Amino acid sequence: MLAFGFVLPFLPLYLKEIGVHPDSAVVFWSGALVTSTGISLAIFSPIWGALADRHGRKVMVLRSMLVGGLIIALMGLVQNVEQFLVLRILQGVFTGTIAAATALVATIVPRDRLAASMGQLQTSVYVGIAAGPVLGGVIAQAVGIRGTFFVAGAMLAVSGLLVWQFVHEHYTPPSTARRPGFFETFGRGLRSRTLMPLMVTLFLVQLSTAIVFPILPLYVERISSATDPVKLYAGLAFGATAVFAALAAVFYSRLVDRSGYRRILIFACFGAAVFFLPQAFVQNIAQFLLLRSGVGIFFGVLIPATNAIVGLSTPMELRGSAYGLTSSATAVGNAIGPLLGSTLAANLGYASVFIATAGVLTVLGLWVIGLVREPAS
Numbered sequence: 001m002l003a004f005g006f007v008l009p010f011l012p013l014y015l016k017e018i019g020v021h022p023d024s025a026v027v028f029w030s031g032a033l034v035t036s037t038g039i040s041l042a043i044f045s046p047i048w049g050a051l052a053d054r055h056g057r058k059v060m061v062l063r064s065m066l067v068g069g070l071i072i073a074l075m076g077l078v079q080n081v082e083q084f085l086v087l088r089i090l091q092g093v094f095t096g097t098i099a100a101a102t103a104l105v106a107t108i109v110p111r112d113r114l115a116a117s118m119g120q121l122q123t124s125v126y127v128g129i130a131a132g133p134v135l136g137g138v139i140a141q142a143v144g145i146r147g148t149f150f151v152a153g154a155m156l157a158v159s160g161l162l163v164w165q166f167v168h169e170h171y172t173p174p175s176t177a178r179r180p181g182f183f184e185t186f187g188r189g190l191r192s193r194t195l196m197p198l199m200v201t202l203f204l205v206q207l208s209t210a211i212v213f214p215i216l217p218l219y220v221e222r223i224s225s226a227t228d229p230v231k232l233y234a235g236l237a238f239g240a241t242a243v244f245a246a247l248a249a250v251f252y253s254r255l256v257d258r259s260g261y262r263r264i265l266i267f268a269c270f271g272a273a274v275f276f277l278p279q280a281f282v283q284n285i286a287q288f289l290l291l292r293s294g295v296g297i298f299f300g301v302l303i304p305a306t307n308a309i310v311g312l313s314t315p316m317e318l319r320g321s322a323y324g325l326t327s328s329a330t331a332v333g334n335a336i337g338p339l340l341g342s343t344l345a346a347n348l349g350y351a352s353v354f355i356a357t358a359g360v361l362t363v364l365g366l367w368v369i370g371l372v373r374e375p376a377s
Contacts, residue, residue: 003072003152003159004097004128006136007145010231012217014145020081023218024346029081030214031342033088038210038335040092042328048096049103049324056171057104057320058163061097065160068095073153076146092331098125099327103320106311108169115253115261115308122249122304126296130242137235194313195322197371198306199329201265204364205302206330208272208357210337215345215353222350224285233285240289241296248300261305262374268305269365272298277358280351312375 007014012030020026052060071091078084101121109117136148212219217234224230255264275294282288307326314322344352 003069003155004132006132006139006148006152006155007072007075010136010140010145010148010217010234012214013231013234015081015084017145018078018080018084027214027218027342027346031338033081033085034210034213034338035335036085037088037092038331038333038338040089041096041331042092042335044093045096045099045327045331046321046324048100049321049327052100052103052320052324053318056169057100057107058167058169058171060100060320061104061163061167062160064095064097064100065156065163068097069153069156069160071095071153072156073150076149076153096327096331099323099330102307102327103323104167104169106307106319106323107316111312114311115256115304118304118308118311119249119251119253122300122307123246126242126246126249126300128242130239130246133235133238133242134232137232140231141229194373195310195325197367197373198310198313199326201306201364201368201372202303202326203329203333204360204367205299205306206333207337207340208276208333208360208364209299210334211341211344211357211360212353214338214342215350218345219350220285220288223282223288228285236289237285237292240292241299244293244296245300246296248297249304252301252304255301256305256308260374261309262368262372264301264305265368265372266365268298268301269361269368272302273358273361273365276354276361280354309372309375 011033012026015026015029015033020029048060048063068091071087071094075084075087078087102118105117105121106114136152139148139151216237217230220234220237221230224233252264272295275291275298279288279291279295282291307323310322310326311319340356341353344356
Protein backbone atom coordinates (compact mmCIF):
# COMPACT_ATOMS: atom_id res chain seq x y z
CA MET A 1 0.00 0.00 0.00
CA LEU A 2 2.99 2.29 0.37
CA ALA A 3 3.54 1.89 -3.38
CA PHE A 4 -0.14 2.39 -4.29
CA GLY A 5 -0.30 5.43 -2.00
CA PHE A 6 2.60 7.08 -3.80
CA VAL A 7 0.56 8.15 -6.80
CA LEU A 8 -3.15 8.34 -5.97
CA PRO A 9 -3.12 11.80 -4.29
CA PHE A 10 -1.49 13.32 -7.37
CA LEU A 11 -3.77 11.80 -9.98
CA PRO A 12 -5.48 15.11 -10.92
CA LEU A 13 -2.12 16.87 -11.08
CA TYR A 14 -0.67 14.13 -13.29
CA LEU A 15 -3.63 14.46 -15.64
CA LYS A 16 -2.81 18.14 -16.09
CA GLU A 17 0.80 17.16 -16.82
CA ILE A 18 -0.24 14.82 -19.66
CA GLY A 19 -2.45 17.45 -21.26
CA VAL A 20 -5.92 17.23 -19.68
CA HIS A 21 -7.59 20.66 -19.36
CA PRO A 22 -9.63 22.50 -18.02
CA ASP A 23 -10.31 21.64 -14.36
CA SER A 24 -13.75 20.25 -15.21
CA ALA A 25 -12.09 17.71 -17.53
CA VAL A 26 -9.54 16.87 -14.86
CA VAL A 27 -12.33 16.15 -12.37
CA PHE A 28 -14.16 13.98 -14.92
CA TRP A 29 -11.11 11.93 -15.91
CA SER A 30 -9.98 11.56 -12.29
CA GLY A 31 -13.31 9.97 -11.48
CA ALA A 32 -13.30 7.87 -14.67
CA LEU A 33 -9.80 6.49 -14.04
CA VAL A 34 -10.53 5.43 -10.47
CA THR A 35 -13.93 4.07 -11.52
CA SER A 36 -12.45 1.98 -14.34
CA THR A 37 -10.08 0.26 -11.93
CA GLY A 38 -12.93 -0.40 -9.53
CA ILE A 39 -15.13 -1.94 -12.21
CA SER A 40 -12.47 -4.32 -13.51
CA LEU A 41 -11.49 -5.24 -9.95
CA ALA A 42 -15.13 -5.93 -9.09
CA ILE A 43 -15.47 -8.28 -12.07
CA PHE A 44 -12.28 -10.24 -11.48
CA SER A 45 -12.07 -10.37 -7.64
CA PRO A 46 -14.55 -13.27 -7.27
CA ILE A 47 -12.65 -15.19 -9.96
CA TRP A 48 -9.31 -14.72 -8.21
CA GLY A 49 -10.97 -15.61 -4.88
CA ALA A 50 -12.31 -18.89 -6.26
CA LEU A 51 -8.88 -19.68 -7.75
CA ALA A 52 -7.33 -18.99 -4.33
CA ASP A 53 -9.52 -21.70 -2.76
CA ARG A 54 -8.42 -24.14 -5.47
CA HIS A 55 -4.71 -23.33 -5.82
CA GLY A 56 -3.68 -21.51 -2.64
CA ARG A 57 -3.80 -17.94 -1.37
CA LYS A 58 -0.07 -17.17 -1.45
CA VAL A 59 0.11 -17.49 -5.22
CA MET A 60 -2.68 -14.93 -5.51
CA VAL A 61 -0.70 -12.46 -3.40
CA LEU A 62 2.34 -12.98 -5.64
CA ARG A 63 0.25 -12.47 -8.77
CA SER A 64 -1.21 -9.22 -7.52
CA MET A 65 2.12 -7.74 -6.42
CA LEU A 66 4.40 -8.74 -9.28
CA VAL A 67 2.02 -8.00 -12.15
CA GLY A 68 0.74 -4.89 -10.36
CA GLY A 69 4.29 -3.57 -10.04
CA LEU A 70 4.84 -3.85 -13.78
CA ILE A 71 1.55 -2.14 -14.63
CA ILE A 72 2.13 0.80 -12.26
CA ALA A 73 5.66 1.34 -13.58
CA LEU A 74 4.25 1.53 -17.11
CA MET A 75 1.90 4.32 -15.97
CA GLY A 76 4.93 6.57 -15.70
CA LEU A 77 5.41 6.29 -19.46
CA VAL A 78 1.94 7.24 -20.69
CA GLN A 79 1.62 10.12 -23.13
CA ASN A 80 -2.14 10.67 -22.97
CA VAL A 81 -5.15 9.92 -20.82
CA GLU A 82 -6.36 7.08 -23.08
CA GLN A 83 -3.17 5.09 -22.45
CA PHE A 84 -3.52 5.80 -18.75
CA LEU A 85 -7.09 4.48 -18.81
CA VAL A 86 -6.03 1.16 -20.36
CA LEU A 87 -3.40 0.62 -17.66
CA ARG A 88 -5.86 1.55 -14.89
CA ILE A 89 -8.27 -1.11 -16.20
CA LEU A 90 -5.46 -3.70 -16.28
CA GLN A 91 -4.53 -2.73 -12.73
CA GLY A 92 -8.02 -3.70 -11.61
CA VAL A 93 -7.89 -6.98 -13.53
CA PHE A 94 -4.59 -8.22 -12.10
CA THR A 95 -4.15 -6.68 -8.63
CA GLY A 96 -6.53 -6.97 -5.66
CA THR A 97 -3.58 -7.12 -3.27
CA ILE A 98 -5.51 -6.38 -0.08
CA ALA A 99 -8.17 -9.03 -0.76
CA ALA A 100 -5.49 -11.62 -1.55
CA ALA A 101 -3.57 -10.80 1.63
CA THR A 102 -6.76 -10.80 3.71
CA ALA A 103 -7.73 -14.27 2.47
CA LEU A 104 -4.20 -15.54 3.19
CA VAL A 105 -4.20 -14.17 6.74
CA ALA A 106 -7.71 -15.51 7.43
CA THR A 107 -6.61 -19.05 6.58
CA ILE A 108 -3.28 -19.20 8.44
CA VAL A 109 -4.17 -17.67 11.83
CA PRO A 110 -6.20 -19.35 14.62
CA ARG A 111 -9.86 -18.34 14.99
CA ASP A 112 -9.30 -16.67 18.37
CA ARG A 113 -6.63 -14.40 16.85
CA LEU A 114 -8.56 -13.42 13.73
CA ALA A 115 -9.81 -10.06 15.03
CA ALA A 116 -6.34 -9.00 16.17
CA SER A 117 -4.74 -10.27 12.97
CA MET A 118 -7.21 -8.35 10.80
CA GLY A 119 -6.43 -5.26 12.84
CA GLN A 120 -2.70 -5.76 12.34
CA LEU A 121 -3.16 -6.31 8.61
CA GLN A 122 -5.29 -3.21 8.27
CA THR A 123 -2.74 -1.27 10.31
CA SER A 124 -0.04 -2.20 7.80
CA VAL A 125 -2.38 -1.14 4.99
CA TYR A 126 -3.05 2.23 6.60
CA VAL A 127 0.61 2.80 7.45
CA GLY A 128 1.37 2.30 3.76
CA ILE A 129 -1.47 4.62 2.78
CA ALA A 130 -0.25 7.20 5.30
CA ALA A 131 3.42 7.10 4.40
CA GLY A 132 2.84 6.72 0.67
CA PRO A 133 1.34 10.15 -0.06
CA VAL A 134 3.87 11.94 2.13
CA LEU A 135 6.88 10.13 0.67
CA GLY A 136 5.31 10.34 -2.77
CA GLY A 137 4.90 14.08 -2.29
CA VAL A 138 8.58 14.44 -1.50
CA ILE A 139 9.57 12.37 -4.56
CA ALA A 140 7.10 14.23 -6.80
CA GLN A 141 8.51 17.57 -5.68
CA ALA A 142 12.07 16.34 -6.33
CA VAL A 143 11.86 14.35 -9.60
CA GLY A 144 8.31 14.87 -10.87
CA ILE A 145 5.15 12.81 -10.69
CA ARG A 146 6.32 10.35 -13.38
CA GLY A 147 9.17 9.25 -11.16
CA THR A 148 6.76 8.20 -8.43
CA PHE A 149 5.24 5.55 -10.73
CA PHE A 150 8.64 3.95 -11.37
CA VAL A 151 9.50 3.87 -7.68
CA ALA A 152 6.06 2.49 -6.79
CA GLY A 153 6.35 -0.30 -9.37
CA ALA A 154 9.77 -1.32 -8.06
CA MET A 155 8.49 -1.38 -4.48
CA LEU A 156 5.60 -3.69 -5.41
CA ALA A 157 7.97 -6.06 -7.18
CA VAL A 158 10.28 -6.18 -4.16
CA SER A 159 7.30 -6.79 -1.86
CA GLY A 160 6.24 -9.74 -4.01
CA LEU A 161 9.72 -11.25 -3.77
CA LEU A 162 9.65 -10.87 0.03
CA VAL A 163 6.31 -12.70 0.21
CA TRP A 164 7.64 -15.47 -2.03
CA GLN A 165 10.70 -15.94 0.20
CA PHE A 166 9.38 -15.46 3.74
CA VAL A 167 5.60 -16.17 3.85
CA HIS A 168 4.72 -19.85 4.21
CA GLU A 169 1.30 -21.32 3.51
CA HIS A 170 0.48 -24.95 4.29
CA TYR A 171 -2.19 -25.32 1.66
CA THR A 172 -4.26 -28.47 1.26
CA PRO A 173 -6.52 -28.43 -1.83
CA PRO A 174 -10.14 -29.35 -1.06
CA SER A 175 -11.39 -32.60 -2.50
CA THR A 176 -13.28 -32.21 -5.76
CA ALA A 177 -16.22 -34.10 -4.23
CA ARG A 178 -17.04 -31.25 -1.86
CA ARG A 179 -15.71 -28.32 -3.90
CA PRO A 180 -18.56 -26.04 -5.11
CA GLY A 181 -18.31 -24.52 -8.56
CA PHE A 182 -17.65 -20.84 -9.12
CA PHE A 183 -21.23 -19.92 -9.98
CA GLU A 184 -22.58 -21.98 -7.08
CA THR A 185 -20.25 -20.19 -4.68
CA PHE A 186 -21.12 -16.80 -6.17
CA GLY A 187 -24.86 -17.44 -5.91
CA ARG A 188 -24.56 -18.78 -2.38
CA GLY A 189 -22.72 -15.64 -1.30
CA LEU A 190 -25.32 -13.31 -2.82
CA ARG A 191 -28.13 -15.21 -1.06
CA SER A 192 -26.38 -15.40 2.30
CA ARG A 193 -28.12 -13.49 5.10
CA THR A 194 -24.74 -13.12 6.77
CA LEU A 195 -22.38 -12.35 3.88
CA MET A 196 -24.63 -10.12 1.78
CA PRO A 197 -25.14 -7.43 4.50
CA LEU A 198 -21.38 -7.41 5.04
CA MET A 199 -20.79 -6.94 1.32
CA VAL A 200 -23.13 -3.93 1.36
CA THR A 201 -21.31 -2.61 4.44
CA LEU A 202 -17.92 -2.78 2.73
CA PHE A 203 -19.39 -1.28 -0.44
CA LEU A 204 -20.65 1.79 1.46
CA VAL A 205 -17.44 2.11 3.49
CA GLN A 206 -15.35 2.14 0.32
CA LEU A 207 -17.76 4.49 -1.45
CA SER A 208 -17.38 6.88 1.50
CA THR A 209 -13.60 6.63 1.21
CA ALA A 210 -13.34 6.95 -2.57
CA ILE A 211 -15.94 9.66 -3.14
CA VAL A 212 -13.39 12.36 -2.24
CA PHE A 213 -10.51 11.00 -4.34
CA PRO A 214 -11.12 13.08 -7.49
CA ILE A 215 -11.57 16.37 -5.66
CA LEU A 216 -9.30 16.18 -2.61
CA PRO A 217 -6.14 17.69 -4.21
CA LEU A 218 -8.25 20.36 -5.90
CA TYR A 219 -10.08 21.12 -2.63
CA VAL A 220 -6.73 21.39 -0.84
CA GLU A 221 -5.57 23.77 -3.59
CA ARG A 222 -8.68 25.92 -3.06
CA ILE A 223 -8.31 26.27 0.74
CA SER A 224 -4.53 26.81 0.59
CA SER A 225 -2.72 30.07 0.00
CA ALA A 226 -0.88 30.80 -3.24
CA THR A 227 2.54 30.10 -1.70
CA ASP A 228 1.62 26.81 0.01
CA PRO A 229 3.17 23.51 -1.23
CA VAL A 230 -0.09 22.07 -2.57
CA LYS A 231 1.35 18.68 -3.57
CA LEU A 232 2.71 18.15 -0.07
CA TYR A 233 -0.54 19.27 1.58
CA ALA A 234 -2.52 16.94 -0.70
CA GLY A 235 -0.33 14.08 0.47
CA LEU A 236 -0.83 15.09 4.09
CA ALA A 237 -4.61 15.20 3.62
CA PHE A 238 -4.56 11.55 2.56
CA GLY A 239 -1.86 10.64 5.05
CA ALA A 240 -3.53 12.16 8.12
CA THR A 241 -6.58 9.97 7.65
CA ALA A 242 -4.44 6.87 7.19
CA VAL A 243 -2.18 7.53 10.21
CA PHE A 244 -5.08 7.72 12.64
CA ALA A 245 -6.82 4.80 10.95
CA ALA A 246 -3.68 2.74 11.51
CA LEU A 247 -3.62 3.64 15.20
CA ALA A 248 -7.29 2.76 15.59
CA ALA A 249 -6.83 -0.57 13.80
CA VAL A 250 -4.13 -1.55 16.30
CA PHE A 251 -6.40 -1.21 19.31
CA TYR A 252 -9.85 -2.03 17.94
CA SER A 253 -9.66 -5.74 18.83
CA ARG A 254 -9.59 -4.78 22.53
CA LEU A 255 -12.84 -2.86 22.07
CA VAL A 256 -14.36 -5.84 20.27
CA ASP A 257 -13.64 -8.06 23.28
CA ARG A 258 -15.63 -5.66 25.47
CA SER A 259 -18.45 -4.50 23.22
CA GLY A 260 -18.69 -6.91 20.27
CA TYR A 261 -18.28 -6.31 16.55
CA ARG A 262 -21.74 -4.97 15.86
CA ARG A 263 -21.68 -2.17 18.44
CA ILE A 264 -18.21 -1.12 17.32
CA LEU A 265 -19.37 -0.91 13.69
CA ILE A 266 -22.40 1.20 14.59
CA PHE A 267 -20.32 3.62 16.66
CA ALA A 268 -17.70 3.94 13.90
CA CYS A 269 -20.31 4.69 11.20
CA PHE A 270 -21.93 7.54 13.11
CA GLY A 271 -18.59 8.86 14.38
CA ALA A 272 -17.18 9.08 10.86
CA ALA A 273 -20.31 10.94 9.71
CA VAL A 274 -19.87 13.52 12.47
CA PHE A 275 -16.30 14.25 11.35
CA PHE A 276 -17.09 14.26 7.62
CA LEU A 277 -19.81 16.90 7.64
CA PRO A 278 -17.71 19.90 8.86
CA GLN A 279 -15.13 19.30 6.12
CA ALA A 280 -17.53 21.07 3.77
CA PHE A 281 -17.09 24.32 5.71
CA VAL A 282 -13.37 24.52 6.59
CA GLN A 283 -11.51 27.79 6.06
CA ASN A 284 -7.90 26.60 6.05
CA ILE A 285 -5.72 23.54 5.68
CA ALA A 286 -5.18 23.09 9.43
CA GLN A 287 -8.91 22.65 10.07
CA PHE A 288 -9.16 20.23 7.17
CA LEU A 289 -6.26 18.06 8.37
CA LEU A 290 -7.75 17.91 11.87
CA LEU A 291 -11.08 16.64 10.57
CA ARG A 292 -9.41 14.18 8.18
CA SER A 293 -7.55 12.77 11.18
CA GLY A 294 -10.81 12.28 13.08
CA VAL A 295 -12.38 10.44 10.16
CA GLY A 296 -9.36 8.12 10.12
CA ILE A 297 -10.00 6.97 13.69
CA PHE A 298 -13.41 5.58 12.75
CA PHE A 299 -12.41 4.24 9.33
CA GLY A 300 -9.61 2.33 11.05
CA VAL A 301 -12.27 0.26 12.82
CA LEU A 302 -14.81 -0.25 10.04
CA ILE A 303 -12.81 -2.36 7.59
CA PRO A 304 -10.95 -4.79 9.90
CA ALA A 305 -14.05 -5.40 12.03
CA THR A 306 -16.16 -6.20 8.97
CA ASN A 307 -13.44 -8.42 7.48
CA ALA A 308 -13.13 -10.29 10.76
CA ILE A 309 -16.89 -10.99 10.78
CA VAL A 310 -16.57 -12.36 7.23
CA GLY A 311 -13.80 -14.74 8.30
CA LEU A 312 -15.59 -15.87 11.46
CA SER A 313 -18.80 -16.54 9.51
CA THR A 314 -17.25 -18.51 6.61
CA PRO A 315 -15.86 -22.09 6.47
CA MET A 316 -12.10 -22.25 6.09
CA GLU A 317 -12.20 -23.85 2.64
CA LEU A 318 -14.41 -21.05 1.25
CA ARG A 319 -12.72 -18.00 2.71
CA GLY A 320 -10.89 -17.15 -0.50
CA SER A 321 -14.22 -17.04 -2.34
CA ALA A 322 -15.86 -15.05 0.47
CA TYR A 323 -13.13 -12.43 0.46
CA GLY A 324 -13.26 -12.38 -3.33
CA LEU A 325 -16.93 -11.45 -3.13
CA THR A 326 -16.39 -8.81 -0.46
CA SER A 327 -13.47 -7.44 -2.47
CA SER A 328 -15.82 -7.18 -5.44
CA ALA A 329 -18.28 -5.19 -3.33
CA THR A 330 -15.45 -2.96 -2.15
CA ALA A 331 -14.31 -2.45 -5.74
CA VAL A 332 -17.82 -1.43 -6.81
CA GLY A 333 -17.77 1.19 -4.06
CA ASN A 334 -14.35 2.28 -5.27
CA ALA A 335 -15.75 2.59 -8.79
CA ILE A 336 -18.99 4.43 -7.98
CA GLY A 337 -17.50 6.68 -5.29
CA PRO A 338 -15.19 8.77 -7.51
CA LEU A 339 -17.83 9.00 -10.22
CA LEU A 340 -20.40 10.21 -7.70
CA GLY A 341 -17.89 12.59 -6.14
CA SER A 342 -16.84 14.15 -9.42
CA THR A 343 -20.48 14.50 -10.52
CA LEU A 344 -21.47 16.21 -7.26
CA ALA A 345 -18.44 18.51 -7.40
CA ALA A 346 -19.06 19.49 -11.01
CA ASN A 347 -22.75 20.28 -10.43
CA LEU A 348 -23.06 21.34 -6.78
CA GLY A 349 -19.54 22.28 -5.71
CA TYR A 350 -16.86 20.59 -3.60
CA ALA A 351 -18.73 21.04 -0.30
CA SER A 352 -21.58 18.81 -1.50
CA VAL A 353 -19.21 15.83 -1.65
CA PHE A 354 -18.50 15.95 2.08
CA ILE A 355 -22.15 16.53 2.99
CA ALA A 356 -23.24 13.56 0.86
CA THR A 357 -20.58 11.33 2.43
CA ALA A 358 -21.83 12.16 5.92
CA GLY A 359 -25.29 11.12 4.74
CA VAL A 360 -24.00 7.80 3.33
CA LEU A 361 -22.25 6.96 6.60
CA THR A 362 -25.41 7.73 8.56
CA VAL A 363 -27.39 5.36 6.33
CA LEU A 364 -24.65 2.75 6.82
CA GLY A 365 -25.01 2.99 10.58
CA LEU A 366 -28.74 2.31 10.26
CA TRP A 367 -27.99 -0.61 7.90
CA VAL A 368 -25.68 -2.22 10.46
CA ILE A 369 -28.29 -1.78 13.20
CA GLY A 370 -30.91 -3.52 11.10
CA LEU A 371 -29.09 -6.30 9.24
CA VAL A 372 -25.56 -7.08 10.41
CA ARG A 373 -25.35 -9.96 12.88
CA GLU A 374 -22.85 -10.50 15.65
CA PRO A 375 -20.69 -13.55 14.72
CA ALA A 376 -20.98 -16.68 16.83
CA SER A 377 -18.30 -17.14 19.49
